[in-house]
Amino acid sequence: MHLQSIEEGKAPLPLSRRSSIMSILNAPFSSRRNSLAAGGRRLSVGPWMHCGRVSFSGLPVFEPIRETHYENTYKTQPDKGCRFNASQAQQVLESVLNSYIGDAKYNPANSGQLAQTLSDLIRNRVKELTPPHYKLVCNVFLGQQANQGLQIASQSLWDVENDNFASATFTNSTLFAVATVHGLYFE
Incomplete structure (x- = not known):
């Protein structure tokens, strides 16, 4: 051209x-x-x-x-004294549930967002207490209190010596909440 x-x-x-x-x-x-x-x-x-x-x-x-x-460390268990403490996590769960939904009323429009907010808040608070090399899985179940029967179960594959969990339940006149945190050792 x-x-x-x-x-x-x-x-x-x-x-x-x-x-x-x-x-x-x-x-x-x-x-x-x-x-x-x-x-x-x-x-x-x-x-x-x-x-x-x-x-x-x-x-x-x-x-x-x-x-x-990065090279592998080939560690299969945490150092001594650096394990997930279920009793401290239990106290965090109870205090967060009591302070944030102590007098809340159940509202189906915002209950999903409330459960997500509670889950993020619990995970961040428990992460401050958790030693390194632990993964946290946090679940919050929130529902309306209507004198119904409800059972919540969880199942996971883990190392009995190093992994642990904590769970807390909260109820008031209009809603119930069940929060669970699993601490899993990961290297």
Whole structure:
């Protein structure tokens, strides 16, 4: 594809890498040089960054990002005295449930959001007391108190020596809540 010259009778200039999208293709090189000498700026096409190394095309060369490699510790159990404490977690569960829904009324429109908020709050409070390398799973069941029978069960596969759980129940005249936190050792 050849571009038509502005002036009749002159052959069009061949395309080269020197010609950018922003420069005037049909102007002779001397007039472009004069426009730069007169204080004009030559517009660049790409984003230019100030870095030490530049490729042949003039673009900056980026160093590859080095990844951090972690090695396995091959620990299968926590250090002595660094286990999930179920009694402390139990106290946190009871205090959060009593303080946040102590006098609350059951509302089906916002009960899902309330259960999610309670679960996040309990998980954050128990995480402060939990030693490192433990994963926490927190569940909150919230429902209307209507003299019905309800049984909640949980089942999990875990290490009996290192993993543990805590559970607390709260009831008032309009709602009930059952909160459970499982602390699982993970290396």
